[in-house]
Amino acid sequence: KTNMLFLKSFMILFLSCITIKINLCFPSIPSSLKTLSIDGHFNFEEVDHAAKDFGNRYRFLPLAVLHPKSVSDIATTLKHIWQMGPRSELTVAARGHGHSLQGQAQVHRGVVINMESLQGPKMQVHAGKFPYVDVSGGELWINILRESLRHGLAPKSWTDYLHLTVGGTLSNAGISGQAFRHGPQISNVHQLEVVTGKGEVVNCSEKQNSDLFYSVLGGLGQFGIITRARISLEPAPEMVKWIRVLYTNFATFARDQEKLISEESTFDYIEGFVIINRTGLLNNWRSSFNPQDPVQASQFKSDGRTLFCLELAKYSNPEEMAAVNQEIKNSLSQLNHIPSTLFLSEVPYIEFLDRVHISEIKLRSKGLWEVPHPWLNLLIPRSKVHNFAQEVFGNILTDTSNGPILIYPVNKSKWDNRTSVVIPEEDVFYLVAFLSSAVPSSTGTDGLDHILIQNKRILEFCEIARLGVKQYLPHYSTQEEWQAHFGPQWEVFVQRKSTYDPLALLAPGQRIFQKPI
Numbered sequence: 228k229t230n231m232l233f234l235k236s237f238m239i240l241f242l243s244c245i246t247i248k249i250n251l252c253f254p255s256i257p258s259s260l261k262t263l264s265i266d267g268h269f270n271f272e273e274v275d276h277a278a279k280d281f282g283n284r285y286r287f288l289p290l291a292v293l294h295p296k297s298v299s300d301i302a303t304t305l306k307h308i309w310q311m312g313p314r315s316e317l318t319v320a321a322r323g324h325g326h327s328l329q330g331q332a333q334v335h336r337g338v339v340i341n342m343e344s345l346q347g348p349k350m351q352v353h354a355g356k357f358p359y360v361d362v363s364g365g366e367l368w369i370n371i372l373r374e375s376l377r378h379g380l381a382p383k384s385w386t387d388y389l390h391l392t393v394g395g396t397l398s399n400a401g402i403s404g405q406a407f408r409h410g411p412q413i414s415n416v417h418q419l420e421v422v423t424g425k426g427e428v429v430n431c432s433e434k435q436n437s438d439l440f441y442s443v444l445g446g447l448g449q450f451g452i453i454t455r456a457r458i459s460l461e462p463a464p465e466m467v468k469w470i471r472v473l474y475t476n477f478a479t480f481a482r483d484q485e486k487l488i489s490e491e492s493t494f495d496y497i498e499g500f501v502i503i504n505r506t507g508l509l510n511n512w513r514s515s516f517n518p519q520d521p522v523q524a525s526q527f528k529s530d531g532r533t534l535f536c537l538e539l540a541k542y543s544n545p546e547e548m549a550a551v552n553q554e555i556k557n558s559l560s561q562l563n564h565i566p567s568t569l570f571l572s573e574v575p576y577i578e579f580l581d582r583v584h585i586s587e588i589k590l591r592s593k594g595l596w597e598v599p600h601p602w603l604n605l606l607i608p609r610s611k612v613h614n615f616a617q618e619v620f621g622n623i624l625t626d627t628s629n630g631p632i633l634i635y636p637v638n639k640s641k642w643d644n645r646t647s648v649v650i651p652e653e654d655v656f657y658l659v660a661f662l663s664s665a666v667p668s669s670t671g672t673d674g675l676d677h678i679l680i681q682n683k684r685i686l687e688f689c690e691i692a693r694l695g696v697k698q699y700l701p702h703y704s705t706q707e708e709w710q711a712h713f714g715p716q717w718e719v720f721v722q723r724k725s726t727y728d729p730l731a732l733l734a735p736g737q738r739i740f741q742k743p744i
Protein backbone atom coordinates (compact mmCIF):
# COMPACT_ATOMS: atom_id res chain seq x y z
CA LYS A 228 0.00 0.00 0.00
CA THR A 229 2.85 2.38 0.93
CA ASN A 230 4.56 1.50 -2.32
CA MET A 231 1.41 2.31 -4.28
CA LEU A 232 1.06 5.63 -2.51
CA PHE A 233 4.69 6.44 -3.21
CA LEU A 234 4.29 5.55 -6.87
CA LYS A 235 1.14 7.68 -7.17
CA SER A 236 2.84 10.71 -5.55
CA PHE A 237 5.85 10.22 -7.76
CA MET A 238 3.67 10.14 -10.89
CA ILE A 239 1.84 13.33 -9.85
CA LEU A 240 5.16 15.08 -9.19
CA PHE A 241 6.58 13.86 -12.49
CA LEU A 242 3.57 15.02 -14.51
CA SER A 243 3.58 18.41 -12.75
CA CYS A 244 7.26 18.83 -13.61
CA ILE A 245 6.56 18.10 -17.26
CA THR A 246 3.69 20.59 -17.31
CA ILE A 247 5.84 23.26 -15.64
CA LYS A 248 8.64 22.53 -18.11
CA ILE A 249 6.27 22.86 -21.09
CA ASN A 250 4.89 26.11 -19.68
CA LEU A 251 8.39 27.46 -19.05
CA CYS A 252 9.52 26.60 -22.56
CA PHE A 253 6.44 27.96 -24.34
CA PRO A 254 4.83 30.48 -22.05
CA SER A 255 4.49 32.99 -24.77
CA ILE A 256 3.42 31.20 -27.92
CA PRO A 257 -0.25 32.21 -28.01
CA SER A 258 0.48 35.61 -26.51
CA SER A 259 3.39 36.27 -28.87
CA LEU A 260 1.10 35.51 -31.80
CA LYS A 261 -1.45 37.86 -30.28
CA THR A 262 1.07 40.71 -30.41
CA LEU A 263 1.56 40.44 -34.18
CA SER A 264 0.24 43.32 -36.18
CA ILE A 265 -1.99 41.74 -38.83
CA ASP A 266 -5.06 42.65 -40.89
CA GLY A 267 -6.86 39.39 -40.15
CA HIS A 268 -7.03 37.58 -36.81
CA PHE A 269 -5.98 34.50 -34.86
CA ASN A 270 -8.58 32.26 -33.28
CA PHE A 271 -7.33 30.28 -30.29
CA GLU A 272 -10.69 28.83 -29.25
CA GLU A 273 -12.58 27.65 -32.31
CA VAL A 274 -9.94 25.36 -33.76
CA ASP A 275 -11.90 22.11 -34.06
CA HIS A 276 -12.73 22.59 -37.72
CA ALA A 277 -9.02 22.72 -38.61
CA ALA A 278 -8.56 19.26 -37.08
CA LYS A 279 -10.86 17.62 -39.64
CA ASP A 280 -10.50 16.66 -43.25
CA PHE A 281 -12.34 14.76 -45.98
CA GLY A 282 -10.55 11.53 -45.07
CA ASN A 283 -12.24 11.70 -41.67
CA ARG A 284 -9.65 9.47 -40.02
CA TYR A 285 -7.03 11.79 -38.48
CA ARG A 286 -7.55 14.60 -35.96
CA PHE A 287 -4.74 16.87 -34.81
CA LEU A 288 -5.81 19.93 -32.83
CA PRO A 289 -3.89 23.10 -33.62
CA LEU A 290 -3.08 25.78 -31.07
CA ALA A 291 -4.41 28.56 -33.27
CA VAL A 292 -6.03 29.21 -36.61
CA LEU A 293 -4.92 32.26 -38.55
CA HIS A 294 -7.60 33.85 -40.70
CA PRO A 295 -5.40 36.01 -42.93
CA LYS A 296 -6.80 38.97 -44.79
CA SER A 297 -3.58 39.76 -46.61
CA VAL A 298 -0.43 38.05 -47.85
CA SER A 299 1.52 40.09 -45.33
CA ASP A 300 -0.47 38.40 -42.50
CA ILE A 301 0.94 35.07 -43.66
CA ALA A 302 4.46 36.48 -44.11
CA THR A 303 4.42 38.19 -40.68
CA THR A 304 3.29 34.99 -38.96
CA LEU A 305 5.83 32.79 -40.71
CA LYS A 306 8.66 35.24 -40.16
CA HIS A 307 7.77 35.43 -36.47
CA ILE A 308 7.81 31.66 -36.06
CA TRP A 309 10.98 31.35 -38.15
CA GLN A 310 12.69 33.93 -35.90
CA MET A 311 11.72 31.93 -32.80
CA GLY A 312 14.08 29.33 -34.25
CA PRO A 313 14.29 25.69 -33.30
CA ARG A 314 13.58 26.46 -29.61
CA SER A 315 9.83 26.48 -30.29
CA GLU A 316 7.99 23.41 -31.48
CA LEU A 317 5.53 25.49 -33.45
CA THR A 318 4.83 24.38 -37.01
CA VAL A 319 2.45 25.72 -39.65
CA ALA A 320 -0.01 24.19 -42.10
CA ALA A 321 -1.82 25.99 -44.87
CA ARG A 322 -5.34 24.65 -45.05
CA GLY A 323 -7.08 24.97 -48.41
CA HIS A 324 -10.51 23.37 -48.41
CA GLY A 325 -9.35 20.60 -46.04
CA HIS A 326 -10.04 17.85 -48.57
CA SER A 327 -6.92 15.91 -47.72
CA LEU A 328 -7.27 12.29 -46.74
CA GLN A 329 -4.79 11.69 -43.91
CA GLY A 330 -4.34 14.95 -42.00
CA GLN A 331 -1.98 16.56 -44.54
CA ALA A 332 -3.40 20.04 -43.84
CA GLN A 333 -3.49 19.56 -40.06
CA VAL A 334 -0.91 20.40 -37.41
CA HIS A 335 -0.65 19.19 -33.83
CA ARG A 336 -0.40 22.21 -31.47
CA GLY A 337 0.73 24.50 -34.26
CA VAL A 338 -0.83 27.16 -36.46
CA VAL A 339 -3.26 26.39 -39.26
CA ILE A 340 -3.61 29.10 -41.89
CA ASN A 341 -7.13 29.16 -43.23
CA MET A 342 -6.32 30.03 -46.85
CA GLU A 343 -9.92 30.64 -47.86
CA SER A 344 -9.96 33.78 -45.65
CA LEU A 345 -7.21 35.34 -47.75
CA GLN A 346 -8.84 38.25 -49.50
CA GLY A 347 -7.83 40.04 -52.67
CA PRO A 348 -6.52 41.36 -54.75
CA LYS A 349 -9.73 40.47 -56.59
CA MET A 350 -9.63 37.66 -59.14
CA GLN A 351 -8.58 39.15 -62.48
CA VAL A 352 -9.21 37.61 -65.88
CA HIS A 353 -6.93 38.75 -68.71
CA ALA A 354 -8.32 38.10 -72.18
CA GLY A 355 -6.17 38.26 -75.34
CA LYS A 356 -4.15 35.81 -77.36
CA PHE A 357 -2.86 33.94 -74.30
CA PRO A 358 -5.57 34.47 -71.70
CA TYR A 359 -4.95 33.87 -68.00
CA VAL A 360 -6.44 34.57 -64.60
CA ASP A 361 -4.71 35.78 -61.42
CA VAL A 362 -6.19 34.17 -58.33
CA SER A 363 -5.56 33.82 -54.62
CA GLY A 364 -3.99 30.54 -53.44
CA GLY A 365 -7.07 30.00 -51.27
CA GLU A 366 -9.53 30.37 -54.14
CA LEU A 367 -11.84 27.48 -54.97
CA TRP A 368 -11.68 26.19 -58.55
CA ILE A 369 -15.47 26.44 -58.86
CA ASN A 370 -15.23 30.22 -58.27
CA ILE A 371 -12.47 30.52 -60.87
CA LEU A 372 -14.66 28.69 -63.35
CA ARG A 373 -17.65 30.95 -62.66
CA GLU A 374 -15.59 34.14 -62.96
CA SER A 375 -13.67 33.13 -66.10
CA LEU A 376 -16.89 31.95 -67.80
CA ARG A 377 -18.18 35.54 -67.54
CA HIS A 378 -15.40 36.33 -70.03
CA GLY A 379 -16.11 33.27 -72.20
CA LEU A 380 -12.93 31.59 -70.89
CA ALA A 381 -12.00 28.72 -68.57
CA PRO A 382 -8.91 26.94 -67.20
CA LYS A 383 -7.73 24.05 -69.38
CA SER A 384 -6.95 21.36 -66.83
CA TRP A 385 -9.21 20.31 -63.98
CA THR A 386 -9.82 17.95 -61.11
CA ASP A 387 -13.03 15.89 -61.10
CA TYR A 388 -14.28 17.93 -58.15
CA LEU A 389 -14.04 21.73 -58.11
CA HIS A 390 -14.59 22.56 -54.44
CA LEU A 391 -10.85 22.39 -53.79
CA THR A 392 -8.41 25.30 -53.55
CA VAL A 393 -5.74 26.31 -56.02
CA GLY A 394 -3.00 25.93 -53.37
CA GLY A 395 -4.28 22.48 -52.39
CA THR A 396 -4.36 20.97 -55.88
CA LEU A 397 -1.15 22.67 -57.09
CA SER A 398 0.63 21.15 -54.08
CA ASN A 399 -0.24 17.73 -55.52
CA ALA A 400 -0.77 17.88 -59.32
CA GLY A 401 -4.46 18.24 -60.18
CA ILE A 402 -5.39 15.41 -62.52
CA SER A 403 -8.56 14.77 -64.51
CA GLY A 404 -9.73 13.69 -67.95
CA GLN A 405 -8.13 16.73 -69.65
CA ALA A 406 -4.62 15.82 -68.41
CA PHE A 407 -3.82 13.57 -71.40
CA ARG A 408 -3.86 16.71 -73.58
CA HIS A 409 -3.00 19.63 -71.30
CA GLY A 410 -1.10 17.87 -68.55
CA PRO A 411 -2.10 18.21 -64.90
CA GLN A 412 -2.99 21.58 -63.35
CA ILE A 413 0.66 22.09 -62.35
CA SER A 414 1.50 22.17 -66.09
CA ASN A 415 -0.91 25.06 -66.61
CA VAL A 416 0.43 27.69 -64.22
CA HIS A 417 2.51 30.64 -65.42
CA GLN A 418 3.52 32.28 -62.18
CA LEU A 419 3.18 32.00 -58.41
CA GLU A 420 3.54 34.19 -55.38
CA VAL A 421 4.89 32.16 -52.47
CA VAL A 422 5.64 32.82 -48.79
CA THR A 423 8.60 30.62 -47.87
CA GLY A 424 9.29 28.95 -44.54
CA LYS A 425 11.42 31.98 -43.65
CA GLY A 426 8.51 34.36 -44.14
CA GLU A 427 9.83 35.82 -47.40
CA VAL A 428 7.32 36.75 -50.10
CA VAL A 429 8.72 35.63 -53.46
CA ASN A 430 7.35 35.83 -57.01
CA CYS A 431 8.38 32.93 -59.14
CA SER A 432 7.88 31.52 -62.63
CA GLU A 433 9.78 29.57 -65.28
CA LYS A 434 12.00 32.66 -65.76
CA GLN A 435 12.14 34.15 -62.26
CA ASN A 436 13.21 32.17 -59.17
CA SER A 437 12.48 29.08 -61.22
CA ASP A 438 13.81 26.63 -58.65
CA LEU A 439 11.21 27.79 -56.11
CA PHE A 440 8.50 27.74 -58.79
CA TYR A 441 9.13 24.10 -59.68
CA SER A 442 9.74 23.11 -56.04
CA VAL A 443 6.32 24.33 -54.99
CA LEU A 444 4.42 22.71 -57.89
CA GLY A 445 3.58 19.22 -56.66
CA GLY A 446 5.66 20.03 -53.55
CA LEU A 447 3.14 18.81 -50.94
CA GLY A 448 3.23 22.21 -49.24
CA GLN A 449 6.85 21.69 -48.14
CA PHE A 450 8.55 24.76 -49.57
CA GLY A 451 6.17 27.67 -49.24
CA ILE A 452 2.61 28.80 -49.07
CA ILE A 453 1.07 29.66 -52.43
CA THR A 454 -0.66 32.97 -52.01
CA ARG A 455 -1.29 33.79 -55.68
CA ALA A 456 -1.27 31.90 -58.96
CA ARG A 457 -1.54 32.84 -62.63
CA ILE A 458 -3.54 30.14 -64.39
CA SER A 459 -3.66 29.61 -68.15
CA LEU A 460 -7.12 29.88 -69.80
CA GLU A 461 -8.75 28.85 -73.08
CA PRO A 462 -12.05 29.73 -74.77
CA ALA A 463 -14.86 27.93 -72.95
CA PRO A 464 -17.39 25.82 -74.84
CA GLU A 465 -21.11 26.11 -74.10
CA MET A 466 -22.04 22.47 -74.13
CA VAL A 467 -20.49 19.05 -73.59
CA LYS A 468 -21.34 15.81 -75.36
CA TRP A 469 -20.77 13.21 -72.67
CA ILE A 470 -20.38 9.58 -73.71
CA ARG A 471 -20.07 6.25 -71.93
CA VAL A 472 -19.37 2.87 -73.50
CA LEU A 473 -18.74 -0.48 -71.84
CA TYR A 474 -16.20 -3.28 -72.20
CA THR A 475 -15.99 -6.68 -70.59
CA ASN A 476 -12.33 -7.11 -71.47
CA PHE A 477 -9.68 -4.95 -69.80
CA ALA A 478 -7.14 -5.31 -72.60
CA THR A 479 -9.61 -4.03 -75.22
CA PHE A 480 -10.69 -1.19 -72.95
CA ALA A 481 -7.10 -0.10 -72.25
CA ARG A 482 -6.13 -0.40 -75.93
CA ASP A 483 -8.97 1.96 -76.88
CA GLN A 484 -8.09 4.41 -74.10
CA GLU A 485 -4.45 4.49 -75.17
CA LYS A 486 -5.38 4.91 -78.81
CA LEU A 487 -7.58 7.87 -77.90
CA ILE A 488 -4.91 9.70 -75.87
CA SER A 489 -2.11 9.08 -78.36
CA GLU A 490 -3.63 10.61 -81.45
CA GLU A 491 -4.87 14.13 -82.22
CA SER A 492 -7.90 13.13 -80.22
CA THR A 493 -11.44 14.10 -81.11
CA PHE A 494 -12.27 14.14 -77.43
CA ASP A 495 -11.49 16.82 -74.85
CA TYR A 496 -11.82 14.56 -71.83
CA ILE A 497 -10.94 10.87 -71.48
CA GLU A 498 -11.44 8.88 -68.30
CA GLY A 499 -12.71 5.44 -67.38
CA PHE A 500 -13.96 3.46 -64.43
CA VAL A 501 -14.42 -0.08 -63.23
CA ILE A 502 -17.81 -1.54 -62.37
CA ILE A 503 -17.69 -4.53 -60.05
CA ASN A 504 -20.59 -6.88 -59.46
CA ARG A 505 -23.44 -4.54 -60.18
CA THR A 506 -26.71 -5.25 -61.92
CA GLY A 507 -29.32 -2.81 -63.16
CA LEU A 508 -26.52 -0.41 -63.95
CA LEU A 509 -27.79 0.73 -67.31
CA ASN A 510 -31.19 1.54 -65.87
CA ASN A 511 -29.52 3.81 -63.34
CA TRP A 512 -27.95 5.81 -66.13
CA ARG A 513 -31.22 6.45 -67.91
CA SER A 514 -32.01 9.70 -66.10
CA SER A 515 -28.96 11.49 -67.47
CA PHE A 516 -27.59 9.13 -70.15
CA ASN A 517 -29.64 7.75 -73.03
CA PRO A 518 -28.67 4.59 -74.89
CA GLN A 519 -28.13 5.26 -78.56
CA ASP A 520 -30.10 2.14 -79.35
CA PRO A 521 -32.63 1.64 -76.51
CA VAL A 522 -33.88 -1.74 -77.76
CA GLN A 523 -30.43 -3.30 -77.97
CA ALA A 524 -29.35 -1.69 -74.70
CA SER A 525 -32.32 -3.17 -72.85
CA GLN A 526 -31.05 -6.62 -73.85
CA PHE A 527 -27.63 -6.04 -72.30
CA LYS A 528 -27.15 -7.97 -69.08
CA SER A 529 -24.15 -7.25 -66.92
CA ASP A 530 -24.79 -10.45 -64.88
CA GLY A 531 -22.54 -9.19 -62.12
CA ARG A 532 -19.46 -9.28 -64.38
CA THR A 533 -16.65 -6.78 -63.91
CA LEU A 534 -17.12 -4.13 -66.57
CA PHE A 535 -14.89 -1.31 -67.74
CA CYS A 536 -16.55 1.94 -68.70
CA LEU A 537 -14.82 4.38 -71.03
CA GLU A 538 -16.01 7.91 -70.41
CA LEU A 539 -15.49 10.58 -73.05
CA ALA A 540 -16.47 14.17 -73.50
CA LYS A 541 -16.44 16.46 -76.48
CA TYR A 542 -16.81 20.19 -75.99
CA SER A 543 -19.13 21.94 -78.45
CA ASN A 544 -20.98 25.11 -79.34
CA PRO A 545 -24.46 25.18 -80.91
CA GLU A 546 -23.28 26.45 -84.32
CA GLU A 547 -20.85 23.54 -84.82
CA MET A 548 -23.15 20.76 -83.59
CA ALA A 549 -23.54 18.91 -86.91
CA ALA A 550 -19.79 18.73 -87.54
CA VAL A 551 -19.12 17.69 -83.94
CA ASN A 552 -21.70 14.92 -84.12
CA GLN A 553 -20.09 13.58 -87.27
CA GLU A 554 -16.62 13.71 -85.70
CA ILE A 555 -17.83 11.82 -82.64
CA LYS A 556 -19.53 9.22 -84.82
CA ASN A 557 -16.32 8.63 -86.79
CA SER A 558 -14.21 8.28 -83.66
CA LEU A 559 -16.62 5.96 -81.90
CA SER A 560 -16.80 3.71 -84.96
CA GLN A 561 -13.11 2.93 -84.46
CA LEU A 562 -13.58 1.70 -80.89
CA ASN A 563 -14.19 -1.87 -79.81
CA HIS A 564 -16.75 -1.46 -77.05
CA ILE A 565 -19.91 -3.57 -76.73
CA PRO A 566 -22.04 -1.90 -79.43
CA SER A 567 -25.32 -1.88 -77.51
CA THR A 568 -23.74 -0.02 -74.61
CA LEU A 569 -23.25 3.37 -76.21
CA PHE A 570 -24.82 5.96 -73.89
CA LEU A 571 -25.01 9.68 -74.59
CA SER A 572 -25.82 12.80 -72.70
CA GLU A 573 -25.52 16.50 -73.41
CA VAL A 574 -25.05 19.03 -70.63
CA PRO A 575 -23.88 22.64 -70.18
CA TYR A 576 -20.11 22.91 -69.69
CA ILE A 577 -20.35 24.10 -66.06
CA GLU A 578 -22.67 21.22 -65.19
CA PHE A 579 -20.21 18.73 -66.67
CA LEU A 580 -17.23 20.16 -64.77
CA ASP A 581 -19.12 20.48 -61.48
CA ARG A 582 -20.65 16.98 -61.78
CA VAL A 583 -19.20 15.57 -58.54
CA HIS A 584 -20.80 18.39 -56.54
CA ILE A 585 -24.21 17.06 -57.59
CA SER A 586 -23.27 13.70 -56.07
CA GLU A 587 -21.96 15.53 -52.99
CA ILE A 588 -25.34 17.18 -52.42
CA LYS A 589 -27.10 13.81 -52.69
CA LEU A 590 -24.63 12.07 -50.37
CA ARG A 591 -24.76 14.89 -47.82
CA SER A 592 -28.54 14.67 -47.67
CA LYS A 593 -28.20 10.98 -46.75
CA GLY A 594 -25.40 11.61 -44.21
CA LEU A 595 -22.97 9.72 -46.46
CA TRP A 596 -20.48 12.52 -47.25
CA GLU A 597 -18.82 12.94 -43.86
CA VAL A 598 -17.79 9.32 -43.43
CA PRO A 599 -14.23 7.89 -43.41
CA HIS A 600 -12.62 7.93 -46.85
CA PRO A 601 -9.73 5.45 -47.05
CA TRP A 602 -8.81 6.47 -50.61
CA LEU A 603 -5.90 4.98 -52.50
CA ASN A 604 -4.54 6.69 -55.63
CA LEU A 605 -1.87 5.02 -57.73
CA LEU A 606 0.09 5.92 -60.85
CA ILE A 607 0.90 2.76 -62.82
CA PRO A 608 3.27 2.41 -65.79
CA ARG A 609 1.48 1.37 -68.96
CA SER A 610 3.52 -1.82 -69.37
CA LYS A 611 2.38 -3.05 -65.93
CA VAL A 612 -1.26 -2.03 -65.93
CA HIS A 613 -2.49 -5.38 -67.33
CA ASN A 614 -0.66 -7.26 -64.63
CA PHE A 615 -2.17 -4.88 -62.07
CA ALA A 616 -5.72 -5.20 -63.45
CA GLN A 617 -5.53 -8.97 -63.57
CA GLU A 618 -4.61 -9.28 -59.90
CA VAL A 619 -6.64 -6.41 -58.49
CA PHE A 620 -9.89 -6.77 -60.47
CA GLY A 621 -9.54 -10.52 -61.00
CA ASN A 622 -8.52 -11.48 -57.47
CA ILE A 623 -8.46 -8.81 -54.77
CA LEU A 624 -11.63 -6.87 -55.63
CA THR A 625 -13.97 -9.40 -57.15
CA ASP A 626 -17.13 -9.14 -55.04
CA THR A 627 -17.70 -5.51 -54.51
CA SER A 628 -16.21 -2.06 -54.41
CA ASN A 629 -16.94 0.61 -51.83
CA GLY A 630 -16.95 3.57 -54.17
CA PRO A 631 -15.90 4.59 -57.67
CA ILE A 632 -12.69 3.12 -59.11
CA LEU A 633 -11.31 5.43 -61.78
CA ILE A 634 -8.77 4.22 -64.30
CA TYR A 635 -7.36 6.20 -67.21
CA PRO A 636 -4.04 6.83 -68.94
CA VAL A 637 -2.14 10.13 -69.33
CA ASN A 638 0.85 11.19 -71.41
CA LYS A 639 4.04 11.82 -69.49
CA SER A 640 5.19 14.32 -72.12
CA LYS A 641 2.61 16.76 -70.70
CA TRP A 642 4.26 16.71 -67.26
CA ASP A 643 7.24 18.90 -66.41
CA ASN A 644 10.04 16.91 -64.80
CA ARG A 645 11.33 20.01 -63.01
CA THR A 646 8.34 19.98 -60.61
CA SER A 647 8.39 18.07 -57.31
CA VAL A 648 5.70 15.55 -58.20
CA VAL A 649 6.77 11.92 -58.51
CA ILE A 650 5.47 9.92 -61.48
CA PRO A 651 6.35 6.56 -63.09
CA GLU A 652 9.11 6.39 -65.66
CA GLU A 653 7.17 5.34 -68.76
CA ASP A 654 5.76 7.62 -71.48
CA VAL A 655 2.20 6.63 -70.65
CA PHE A 656 0.98 5.86 -67.16
CA TYR A 657 -2.44 5.23 -65.62
CA LEU A 658 -4.12 6.95 -62.72
CA VAL A 659 -6.04 4.35 -60.75
CA ALA A 660 -8.13 5.86 -57.97
CA PHE A 661 -9.95 3.72 -55.41
CA LEU A 662 -12.36 6.29 -54.00
CA SER A 663 -13.80 4.25 -51.14
CA SER A 664 -16.26 5.37 -48.48
CA ALA A 665 -16.50 3.38 -45.27
CA VAL A 666 -19.69 2.84 -43.34
CA PRO A 667 -18.95 4.13 -39.83
CA SER A 668 -18.59 1.36 -37.23
CA SER A 669 -19.33 -1.41 -39.75
CA THR A 670 -17.26 -4.55 -39.28
CA GLY A 671 -18.29 -5.95 -42.68
CA THR A 672 -16.88 -5.53 -46.17
CA ASP A 673 -18.04 -1.90 -46.22
CA GLY A 674 -16.20 -1.08 -42.97
CA LEU A 675 -12.97 0.89 -42.62
CA ASP A 676 -10.84 -2.05 -41.47
CA HIS A 677 -11.83 -4.23 -44.40
CA ILE A 678 -11.13 -1.47 -46.93
CA LEU A 679 -7.75 -0.69 -45.35
CA ILE A 680 -6.82 -4.37 -45.56
CA GLN A 681 -7.77 -4.41 -49.25
CA ASN A 682 -5.70 -1.27 -49.87
CA LYS A 683 -2.77 -2.93 -48.12
CA ARG A 684 -3.13 -6.04 -50.28
CA ILE A 685 -3.09 -3.90 -53.40
CA LEU A 686 0.02 -2.03 -52.27
CA GLU A 687 1.78 -5.25 -51.26
CA PHE A 688 1.04 -6.80 -54.62
CA CYS A 689 2.49 -3.74 -56.40
CA GLU A 690 5.59 -3.99 -54.24
CA ILE A 691 6.13 -7.74 -54.65
CA ALA A 692 5.44 -7.69 -58.40
CA ARG A 693 7.77 -4.65 -58.74
CA LEU A 694 5.30 -2.73 -60.88
CA GLY A 695 7.08 0.62 -60.49
CA VAL A 696 3.89 2.15 -59.08
CA LYS A 697 3.91 5.59 -57.44
CA GLN A 698 1.30 6.82 -55.01
CA TYR A 699 -0.58 9.97 -56.01
CA LEU A 700 -1.63 12.11 -53.00
CA PRO A 701 1.06 10.02 -51.29
CA HIS A 702 0.89 9.00 -47.66
CA TYR A 703 3.75 7.41 -45.68
CA SER A 704 4.73 7.35 -42.03
CA THR A 705 8.51 6.99 -42.15
CA GLN A 706 11.24 8.94 -43.88
CA GLU A 707 12.59 5.71 -45.41
CA GLU A 708 9.27 5.21 -47.18
CA TRP A 709 9.33 8.80 -48.41
CA GLN A 710 12.85 8.33 -49.65
CA ALA A 711 11.77 5.24 -51.60
CA HIS A 712 8.79 7.16 -52.99
CA PHE A 713 11.01 9.96 -54.29
CA GLY A 714 13.76 7.62 -55.48
CA PRO A 715 16.40 9.61 -57.37
CA GLN A 716 14.43 12.84 -56.73
CA TRP A 717 14.90 12.57 -52.95
CA GLU A 718 18.19 14.45 -52.80
CA VAL A 719 16.78 17.41 -54.73
CA PHE A 720 13.68 17.40 -52.54
CA VAL A 721 15.80 17.53 -49.37
CA GLN A 722 18.03 20.22 -50.85
CA ARG A 723 14.99 22.33 -51.73
CA LYS A 724 13.61 21.87 -48.22
CA SER A 725 16.82 23.12 -46.64
CA THR A 726 16.78 26.15 -48.94
CA TYR A 727 13.16 27.27 -48.58
CA ASP A 728 12.02 25.86 -45.24
CA PRO A 729 15.19 24.98 -43.30
CA LEU A 730 13.38 24.72 -39.96
CA ALA A 731 10.77 22.35 -41.41
CA LEU A 732 7.93 24.59 -40.31
CA LEU A 733 5.60 23.88 -43.21
CA ALA A 734 2.97 21.18 -43.76
CA PRO A 735 4.11 18.76 -41.02
CA GLY A 736 0.93 16.73 -41.65
CA GLN A 737 2.65 15.21 -44.70
CA ARG A 738 5.06 13.53 -42.23
CA ILE A 739 8.10 13.94 -44.47
CA PHE A 740 10.34 16.12 -42.30
CA GLN A 741 10.40 16.86 -38.59
CA LYS A 742 11.25 20.22 -37.13
CA PRO A 743 14.73 19.91 -35.58
CA ILE A 744 14.48 20.74 -31.85
Ligand code: FAD
Pocket residue numbers: 280281320321322323324325326327328331332333342364365385386387388391392393394395396398399400401402403447448449451452453454583700734736737
Ligand atom coordinates in the same frame (compact mmCIF):
# COMPACT_ATOMS: atom_id res chain seq x y z
P1 FAD B 1 -5.93 20.79 -48.32
O1 FAD B 1 -6.44 19.45 -48.00
O2 FAD B 1 -6.45 21.90 -47.49
O3 FAD B 1 -4.36 20.80 -48.36
C1 FAD B 1 -3.63 19.80 -49.03
C2 FAD B 1 -2.12 19.99 -48.79
O4 FAD B 1 -1.69 21.16 -49.45
C3 FAD B 1 -1.76 20.19 -47.31
O5 FAD B 1 -0.48 19.64 -47.08
C4 FAD B 1 -1.73 21.68 -47.16
O6 FAD B 1 -0.89 22.11 -46.10
C5 FAD B 1 -1.19 22.12 -48.53
N1 FAD B 1 -1.73 23.41 -48.94
C6 FAD B 1 -3.01 23.82 -48.96
N2 FAD B 1 -3.08 25.08 -49.44
C7 FAD B 1 -1.82 25.44 -49.74
C8 FAD B 1 -1.23 26.62 -50.27
N3 FAD B 1 -1.96 27.68 -50.60
N4 FAD B 1 0.10 26.65 -50.45
C9 FAD B 1 0.88 25.58 -50.14
N5 FAD B 1 0.38 24.46 -49.61
C10 FAD B 1 -0.95 24.38 -49.42
N6 FAD B 1 -7.21 15.37 -57.00
C11 FAD B 1 -6.94 15.30 -58.31
O7 FAD B 1 -5.81 15.53 -58.72
N7 FAD B 1 -7.91 14.99 -59.21
C12 FAD B 1 -9.20 14.79 -58.84
O8 FAD B 1 -10.05 14.53 -59.68
C13 FAD B 1 -9.52 14.89 -57.47
N8 FAD B 1 -10.78 14.73 -57.04
C14 FAD B 1 -11.06 14.85 -55.72
C15 FAD B 1 -12.38 14.70 -55.31
C16 FAD B 1 -12.72 14.83 -53.97
C17 FAD B 1 -14.15 14.66 -53.54
C18 FAD B 1 -11.70 15.07 -53.02
C19 FAD B 1 -12.02 15.17 -51.57
C20 FAD B 1 -10.37 15.20 -53.42
C21 FAD B 1 -10.04 15.10 -54.77
N9 FAD B 1 -8.74 15.23 -55.23
C22 FAD B 1 -8.47 15.17 -56.56
C23 FAD B 1 -7.63 15.40 -54.28
C24 FAD B 1 -7.35 16.87 -54.03
O9 FAD B 1 -6.78 17.46 -55.18
C25 FAD B 1 -6.33 17.04 -52.89
O10 FAD B 1 -6.77 16.36 -51.76
C26 FAD B 1 -6.14 18.51 -52.58
O11 FAD B 1 -5.03 18.66 -51.74
C27 FAD B 1 -7.34 19.08 -51.89
O12 FAD B 1 -7.30 20.48 -51.94
P2 FAD B 1 -7.63 21.32 -50.63
O13 FAD B 1 -7.77 22.73 -51.07
O14 FAD B 1 -8.77 20.75 -49.88
O15 FAD B 1 -6.25 21.11 -49.87
